[in-house]
Amino acid sequence: MLRALIALMLTLSFLSTASAQEKAVPDRSATGGAQTLEDIMARQRGDDVDNSFRSDATGNPDSAADTANQLGTLGGASDPELWRALRFGSADITASNNGPAATTLVQDGGMKWLKFREGPLAKYGGDLLMGTFILLTAFYFIRGRITIDGAKTGRTITRFKAIERFGHWLLAGSFIFLGITGLISLFGRKVLIPAFGHEAFAFLAVGSKWIHNNISWAFMLALAMIFVMWVIHNLPHKSDINWLLKGGGIFSKGHPPAKKFNGGQKLIFWSVILLGTSISVTGLALLFPFEINMFAATFAKLNAFGISGALGLGELRETLAPHEEMQYAQLWHAIVSFVLMAIILAHIYIGTVGMEGAYDAMGSGEVEEQWAREHHSIWVDEVMADTQSGSTKTTPAE
Numbered sequence: 528m529l530r531a532l533i534a535l536m537l538t539l540s541f542l543s544t545a546s547a548q549e550k551a552v553p554d555r556s557a558t559g560g561a562q563t564l565e566d567i568m569a570r571q572r573g574d575d576v577d578n579s580f581r582s583d584a585t586g587n588p589d590s591a592a593d594t595a596n597q598l599g600t601l602g603g604a605s606d607p608e609l610w611r612a613l614r615f616g617s618a619d620i621t622a623s624n625n626g627p628a629a630t631t632l633v634q635d636g637g638m639k640w641l642k643f644r645e646g647p648l649a650k651y652g653g654d655l656l657m658g659t660f661i662l663l664t665a666f667y668f669i670r671g672r673i674t675i676d677g678a679k680t681g682r683t684i685t686r687f688k689a690i691e692r693f694g695h696w697l698l699a700g701s702f703i704f705l706g707i708t709g710l711i712s713l714f715g716r717k718v719l720i721p722a723f724g725h726e727a728f729a730f731l732a733v734g735s736k737w738i739h740n741n742i743s744w745a746f747m748l749a750l751a752m753i754f755v756m757w758v759i760h761n762l763p764h765k766s767d768i769n770w771l772l773k774g775g776g777i778f779s780k781g782h783p784p785a786k787k788f789n790g791g792q793k794l795i796f797w798s799v800i801l802l803g804t805s806i807s808v809t810g811l812a813l814l815f816p817f818e819i820n821m822f823a824a825t826f827a828k829l830n831a832f833g834i835s836g837a838l839g840l841g842e843l844r845e846t847l848a849p850h851e852e853m854q855y856a857q858l859w860h861a862i863v864s865f866v867l868m869a870i871i872l873a874h875i876y877i878g879t880v881g882m883e884g885a886y887d888a889m890g891s892g893e894v895e896e897q898w899a900r901e902h903h904s905i906w907v908d909e910v911m912a913d914t915q916s917g918s919t920k921t922t923p924a925e
């Protein structure tokens with residue numbers, strides 16, 4: 528999953544020009560080395576243009592005229608050369624304010640970022656959520672609800688303590704708010720302004736942003752809580768392989784044995800932890816602009832370990848303007864959130880309408896013993912062994 532995500536992200540590295548050596552160098556002798564009509568047309572077609580002929584042409588201090596002469600000097604750089612240096616980030620700039628991005632006067636990733644955010648990100652993200660919803664609905668009609676096969680015993684077993692349920696619902700509640708407010712931010716202009724008008728949307732957008740920024744802390748806290756409480760139960764175990772190979776018994780008769788969490792739940796747990804952490808870190812980078820830069824360093828590592836090459840992406844750019852770091856943070860934040868939202872839709876399905884008896888585990892914390900035997904037989908045996916030794920209790924249901 529992580530590898531697939533990295534691949535996805537890197538295919539989006541729209542700001543990274545593919546390596547110069549792959550491109551034929553056009554003949555620029557007619558323009559004395561300056562750009563040609565062909566260069567301009569290629570850029571307009573959206574082709575990857577090797578800009579080194581411009582980015583490196585930023586003047587030469589050694590050719591500056593003597594300052595003592597009349598109408599002396601531009602420091603060896605003409606106006607176009609100076610603008611090029613500004614645009615490609617190599618100008619020597621002094622700014623009166625000290626903000627982290629103060630000396631970046633021109634960066635040109637913004638338009639591509641905006642187009643990507645409004646285009647493929649919104650389209651494929653929306654499709655993923657709709658597709659997941661349709662698949663789950665189809666699954667419900669084909670497979671139906673997973674019911675408790677055997678006769679109910681009338682006894683219950685404690686599955687989750689109050690603190691575990693609190694951590695889960697803090698995570699779930701905050702995630703749902705974050706998901707909805709995040710989607711309002713992404714789709715609002717296109718969907719909500721035409722429906723409700725600018726004024727109503729302005730109110731909604733400001734509110735969404737405020738909720739999104741502040742609820743993020745609850746999500747991070749809950750993520751840490753469930754990690755600490757459940758990591759021990761989510762370490763791989765040999766029963767997981769059998770469980771996964773049998774698809775959890777969803778399409779067959781019988782239930783593969785499982786510990787407290789089965790193979791499928793462990794996948795959910797680790798997705799939540801890894802993707803949730805990735806969303807949190809990029810979210811913090813967005814909350815504190817220009818303070819947390821990680822993409823240039825990540826790209827450098829991917830280049831160094833040959834991962835970008837193996838994925839066919841060529842050399843990734845290792846120097847990014849501060850704004851480009853923010854653009855990548857925003858895209859990664861949104862892409863990983865879409866993936867986690869799709870996973871969580873499936874999780875919510877199975878925890879509610881998809882499986883009889885599952886919701887009780889997070890509702891009251893008590894599950895029917897027969898449900899537990901069918902879905903977590905090894906765990907029930909462990910609980911029973913503890914009960915006999917006096918440390919846990921099963922309770923008759925009312």
Ligand code: HEM
Nearest residue numbers: 698699702703792795796799871875878879885886888889
């Ligand atoms: C309305 C929303 C939700 C419902 C009804 C729900 C329901 C449940 C239930 C019933 C369980 C216990 C399963 C068992 O007894 O084995 C569970 C576990 C869990 N939930 Fe949720 N949940 C919801 C939302 C979320 C969200 C938003 C997240 C994370 C962002 C999340 C993360 C987890 C994790 C990591 C587990 C443990 C692993 C697993 O059982 O899959 N849940 N949830």
